[in-house]
Amino acid sequence: MDRATTPDAVSETVLSVVRPLGFTKVLAGIIPTPGMSMQQQVANVVLHRWPDRWSQRYFSQGYLFEDPTIRRVTTSTEPFLWSELEATCRDDAPAKRVMGEAREFDLGFGFTVPMLTLDGQSAGFSIASDRAELPPHYRGRLQLMAMYAFGRALTMSDEPLPVKLTPREADVLHWIAEGKSDWEIGMILHVSEHTVDKMARQIRAKFGAANRTQAVAQALRQRIIR
Structure with missing residues (x-):
């Protein structure tokens, strides 16, 4: 992780660790507050190896504010499997829709680590796939890796290389x-x-x-x- 020079290199390092467990995607960012525009929501993304088409739908439709994983991130500091949210989604149609549509993009099984930034903002780090396995004793290790990867990428995001577009x-x-x-x-x-x-x-x-x-x-x- 220390040798990574870009957020994408951090993502690839994370995936190299979790692929043997079946995870193929990673996403991390600061949780936007209600009322933020789509652009503001996207700007809070720090690590992104998520399907682009799903991200486009997710942010443009305001799914972030209906997503049960986001609700859990903002109310708990304990890492969790997405399957552990099924009971809370049973009577919540918008939440069920978000989770159901995510499966269409091979995001049916996930693990999320809630975090707090130094200035007190909620943040989340997720790995996911269509199917994977996560032995209980791996949770603590992945939580530590998630926190380090997020911090590393966040530092890089604060010092972006200048880019010139036509x-x-x-x-x-x-x-x-x-x-x-x-x-x-x-x-x-x-x-x-x-x-x-x-x-x-x-x-x-x-x-x-x-x-x-x-x-x-x-x-x-x-x-x-x-």
Whole structure:
């Protein structure tokens, strides 16, 4: 972890540890407060190896404020398996919808570590997959790793490398942050869907981001887009 030089390298280090248990995805960030815009929510993401299509749906639909894992993170400091929330979701239709739709993106089994930042903000670190195993004695080890990885990535996020985008790239990234699809962005900017996808890949490369959500989060933190 100490040798990692980017948040994505931190994510890859985490995944190298948890893949043998069946976990393939990681997400971590500071929990936004109710009323925050989609862009503000995304800007709070610190580690992101989550399906982009699910992130787009999740943030654009305001699922964060219906997600039972987020509620648990803000009310408890104990790590938990998502399966432990089933009883609390039984009579909560929005929460059941969020968890059910997450399974469509191979996010059916997860483990989350609640944390607090130095200034008292709630934060969460999750690993997930369609199926995995987590022996009870691994929980403490993963909690320690989660806290260290989050702190390491948060420090990197506070000192981003400057990135320069062309005006057209900035336009594309702005509309990605608004939750628009490639086809919709193409219609708005009067370019082909293929051109939008190509520019999105160029933007990811400039930020050294593993996916679009990570690129958007970095751009928002650097105030390249608003």
